[in-house]
Amino acid sequence: MLPDKDCDNATLARTAAEILEAEIGERRYRHWFLGKAKLTVRADELVVTLSNPYLLNWVQKQFASTLSDVARQVLGSGGRVRLDVATGDAARSQAPTARVASAGRTTSPPAAQPARKSRQYADLRQFVRGAGNELAFAAAQQVATAPGGNYNPLYVYGGVGSGKTHLLEGIYRRIRKESPELRLLLLTAENFGNYFSQALSEKTSPSFRQRFRGVDVLLVDDVDFFDGKKAFQEEFVNTLKALERDGRQVVVAADRHPRLLTKSSDELVSRLLSGLICRIEPPDPECRIAIARQRAQSVKLNADDAVLEFVARRFTNNAREIIGAVNCLQTYQGMTGKRIGVAAARSVLASLERDCLKIVPIADVEAAVCRLCKVTPEELKSPCRARSLAQPRMLAMYLARRMTHSPYSEIGRFFGGRDHATVMSAERKIAGLIESSGEFRVASEKWHVEEIVRSLEQQIRVG
Numbered sequence: 001m002l003p004d005k006d007c008d009n010a011t012l013a014r015t016a017a018e019i020l021e022a023e024i025g026e027r028r029y030r031h032w033f034l035g036k037a038k039l040t041v042r043a044d045e046l047v048v049t050l051s052n053p054y055l056l057n058w059v060q061k062q063f064a065s066t067l068s069d070v071a072r073q074v075l076g077s078g079g080r081v082r083l084d085v086a087t088g089d090a091a092r093s094q095a096p097t098a099r100v101a102s103a104g105r106t107t108s109p110p111a112a113q114p115a116r117k118s119r120q121y122a123d124l125r126q127f128v129r130g131a132g133n134e135l136a137f138a139a140a141q142q143v144a145t146a147p148g149g150n151y152n153p154l155y156v157y158g159g160v161g162s163g164k165t166h167l168l169e170g171i172y173r174r175i176r177k178e179s180p181e182l183r184l185l186l187l188t189a190e191n192f193g194n195y196f197s198q199a200l201s202e203k204t205s206p207s208f209r210q211r212f213r214g215v216d217v218l219l220v221d222d223v224d225f226f227d228g229k230k231a232f233q234e235e236f237v238n239t240l241k242a243l244e245r246d247g248r249q250v251v252v253a254a255d256r257h258p259r260l261l262t263k264s265s266d267e268l269v270s271r272l273l274s275g276l277i278c279r280i281e282p283p284d285p286e287c288r289i290a291i292a293r294q295r296a297q298s299v300k301l302n303a304d305d306a307v308l309e310f311v312a313r314r315f316t317n318n319a320r321e322i323i324g325a326v327n328c329l330q331t332y333q334g335m336t337g338k339r340i341g342v343a344a345a346r347s348v349l350a351s352l353e354r355d356c357l358k359i360v361p362i363a364d365v366e367a368a369v370c371r372l373c374k375v376t377p378e379e380l381k382s383p384c385r386a387r388s389l390a391q392p393r394m395l396a397m398y399l400a401r402r403m404t405h406s407p408y409s410e411i412g413r414f415f416g417g418r419d420h421a422t423v424m425s426a427e428r429k430i431a432g433l434i435e436s437s438g439e440f441r442v443a444s445e446k447w448h449v450e451e452i453v454r455s456l457e458q459q460i461r462v463g
Contacts, residue, residue: 009041016046016074023066032059038086046071049084056083121186124170128290128319132281133163139278140167140251144174147182147217147249151276153240154251155258158280159458161320164253168219171251175217182216189225193232213242217249223272224254228263237268244271256455259445262372283319288312291319295326302333303340310342314349325349360403360460362414368459369396372452373442381416391440395449397423398430399456 017039021029037059038049048067050056059067060083071079124144129137136156143154156164172186192212199208212218218239226233243250254261257279258272283291292308295301307329315321329340332348340348366377373392380393393415400411401423408420415423432438433449440449 012041012074013039013046016041016070019070019073020066023070024063032063041075044075044078044080046074046079046081047084048081049086051086056085059083121169121173122166124167124174126294127163127166127170128283128287128294130284130287130290132284132287133158136163136167136278136280139276140171141174143249143251144171144178147175147179148247149249152244152249153272153275154249155254155272155275155277156251156280157254157256157258157277159255159282159318159454160461161318162280162282163319164280165221168221168251168253172217172219183214184217184219185212185215186219186221188221189223189232189236192220192236193225193229196232196235209239209242212239215243215248217251218243219251221253222255223252224256224261226264226268227261230265233265233268237265237271240268240271250275255458257451259447260372260442260452260455262374262442282317283322285312288316288322291322292326295323296330299327299330301326301330301340303329303345306342307340307345310345311349362400362404362406362411364460365396365400365403365456366414368456369399372456372459381414383416394426394430395440395452395456397426399453399460401427403457403460 017033020033020039032055036051036055040047040049046067048059050059064081067081071081073079124137124140127133127137127140136158139151139154140156142149143151156167158164168186172184175182175184195208195211199205220236223236226236240250252272257277258264258269261269261272289308289312292311293305296303296308308326311322311325311329315325328348329345332344333340338344366380369375369392370377370380373395375389375392379389380396382389384390397411397415400406400414401408404411408423412418412420412423430449430453433440434453438449439446440452441447442452
């Protein structure tokens with residue numbers, strides 16, 4: 001029942017708080033609002049005043065729709081919601097009270113979560129293991145059980161959708177459950193850069209550094225975002241130094257090996273190399289079937305094992321492709337009310353593949369190879385046959401053929417007017433090096449050609 005029109009604003013605010021708690025649940029309300037936010041009513045507005053900008057950003061992304069509904073329930077159809085940040089004494093009075101742990105440590109306000117995440121943190125128990133991710137999973141478990149131990153920093157890398165973020169979230173969730181006295185922070189490298197830029201513009205750098213260097217466990221996703229950004233790299237290196245000096249745990253994730261971060265400082269790369277580096281390979285057939293089965297159970301897809309095996313055979317690059325395919329089948333099933341068979345799955349997923357096909361221009365291949373190998377497009381197209389140019393040129397031709405499906409003659413013309421036989425020769429040589437585990441020298445280091453090709457493909461697909 002809605003409150004009477006003549007209720008005072010304080011009563012309306014209390015009613016709004018009660019409705020909000022009922023809508024999102026007691027645990028989430030206590031975690032994000034109790035002691036951290038103040039609800040007031042002003043005319044037709046429900047004003048939510050939060051203790052700091054980080055919390056405001058999170059609440060806006062997670063609860064904007066729910067708060068709008070609450071405002072309409074309390075204030076009528078014209079009710080609106082407005083988010084503010086407390087200042088001065090108000091900010092201090094709203095700040096969450098630190099909780100003293102048994103070890104004498106205090107816990108900080110909830111850690112900022114990656115801005116792009118709108119779901120709850122993933123659980124390590126839900127991570128589907130296979131031959132390609134067993135080491136990374138074992139290391140994640142070890143870190144979650146004993147943060148600050150032997151694996152510091154832990155560096156996890158792999159392609160899009162390989163499970164890197166799942167592992168970081170799983171570590172965060174496990175530590176929060178088993179060691180609630182520890183202070184944790186999980187965010188993306190882009191978030192770190194944004195907060196640092198904000199601190200510089202607002203002249204609050206000491207507060208920023210206290211926030212990031214005072215945690216027990218720092219988990220940073222997409223750390224390759226720092227590549228080529230000198231100021232962010234310097235601040236992150238200083239953060240790593242402070243945490244490592246005090247024996248605090250650092251976990252980072254990226255799409256490539258630290259040595260392939262060719263625009264990062266030597267100091268940052270060396271610090272990332274100093275711990276344990278775990279690569280996550282694309283899932284093998286058994287792992288893909290397990291991922292499909294787990295997702296099918298989660299969304300209640302009514303399909304037999306033949307359908308899941310078909311999905312696993314059809315989508316081989318990463319877990320996200322498989323999850324997306326199962327979601328697509330579940331949506332189709334919901335629309336038609338029919339049990340999904342292999343024939344229906346083949347038809348539905350063929351349409352999905354056509355809709356999601358990305359056209360890769362040869363110029364994108366050229367740009368990625370030039371960035372990695374530190375050569376210019378003009379050098380790549382030049383007649384020079386020096387190994388420092390011939391090898392990147394062969395890589396570019398091989399990837400152009402593999403990813404763009406352009407004719408040999410078109411690829412040859414693009415790379416300096418060469419004929420189709422030159423491109424075919426480059427394709428054979430790179431394929432042979434991959435088969436024989438051959439190596440190229442990139443950024444003063446020798447790398448397996450297969451590793452370089454996978455890294456370049458990842459960068460090109462992401463754009």
